[in-house]
Amino acid sequence: MRLLTHNMLSSNIKGVTNGFPLRIEVEKVVEKQVDLSPAFLRNMFSKIEWKALVDASHSFGYAELPEQADASMLDSEDFLRKFHHALLELHLEEGALICPETGRRFPVSKGIPNMLLHEDECIMMTVDKLKTTDPPSPQIPGIGLAREKALDGYSKAVEGIAKVKMKIMSKRKQKFIIWLARNTKSSREPQQVNLERCTS
């Protein structure tokens, strides 16, 4: 697991409101060289939470990243190389990721994090509950599902998807449907998913 991935991962256990950043338990770190892509680094710089990256790189024993960074530094080759090294060349080979809120441990073995949840950690709902919530009000932005529509589900449930294209394609006589969607929602505001309404 690279620190790029660590900067993206967030614990999604039921009830957890801020699952980021996962704490890292380090057993073994390995280095693997990869080609540096300035375009990729520039793109990622705007998404990365810098402090989480710095802290994580420290836990890997790498202390070359500056505590603070701004986009102007991307012009420095030296900075790019360090950023690249921290983001893509250091791998957690053995260890674990720990949910910051619940302390749940996600093992990392042979470089592979296992983020699967147990059933009781998943958000779920009961039909009984659905029946008693009457009428479901659209309290959650983007979710305005009327109860009678609950079973045909998704339609009103998600805003922020625009279908771009749909095609039927065939391969060796097998037919597939291909669907291209676009996220039309602001990525900054957290999109809450209301599973209470999601049933069928």
Add this chain to the structure above:
Amino acid sequence: MREIRVKGASSLCSSTTLCDEETHVPQSDLVNDEHNSSVGAKVTPEIEMKYVHRVYEAIAPHFSSTRFAKWPKVAAFLSSLSSGSLVLDAGCGNGKYSGLNPDCFFIGCDISHPLVKICADRGHEVLVADAVNLPYKTGFGDAAITIAVLHHLRTECRRKKAIEELVRVVKKGGLVLITVWAVEQEDKSLLNKWTPISEKYAEEWIGPSSPRECSPSSFKLESIQETEEHSSGHAKGFKESSEYFVPWHLPYHRAEVSGASASALANGLAKKDDKKDAVVYNRYYHVFSEGELER
């Protein structure tokens, strides 16, 4: 939570191993996970555990060695992405799409550990996660793909949740490419190879079924309909069934390598086909009709 009880369930489900199959399970406790369900989107239905996750676990090396043909349209999509994009691949299998565009960086996930291991050995960045519940921050990716995965999800709720998750994890304006098996097949002989999951099956394995409630769609999307190649009407007869078992033939000489097949045969998950010299696994598929994803 309530336990999901399924007749004939495997040892994964401890409640059934204790009770004497049918007799001790009151009908009302049999959960039809599509309808009168007490389980939400994120709880994996037994049928997926058994006929998707465990099957891919058992066939992983063979499945992977046969997966190399790439969809030109998926490849075209990937190469259209701007250089330096982060692409998230949910249900990445053996990672055949990762690295297809060397100017992009891919992070894959799959529910099958052996397949993820194959990706990792090939140097791809991967993790084990459920596409229905992606452990990712919102808006981190530039694009996402999920190729031939959604049809393995058993409930509409889970399929929708997976789409929702994919859209959530890409940035605003980011694109998500989804491909699924279509119910309309030109080649009817293909359908003959699949076993429809009949009412009977559903009753035996999942519980009494309530009628499928598929109200007409009210979803308004700014859509550009491309009806190219679309042949309507000819597969009418198949409209009834959208759930199939699609066989996977694992040749005997491949089966030996994983002890998984021996236990799969022992517990009835797989059957032998001596004519084809193969262990036959059934994979669960929900096949989609055109327009279904838009609902």
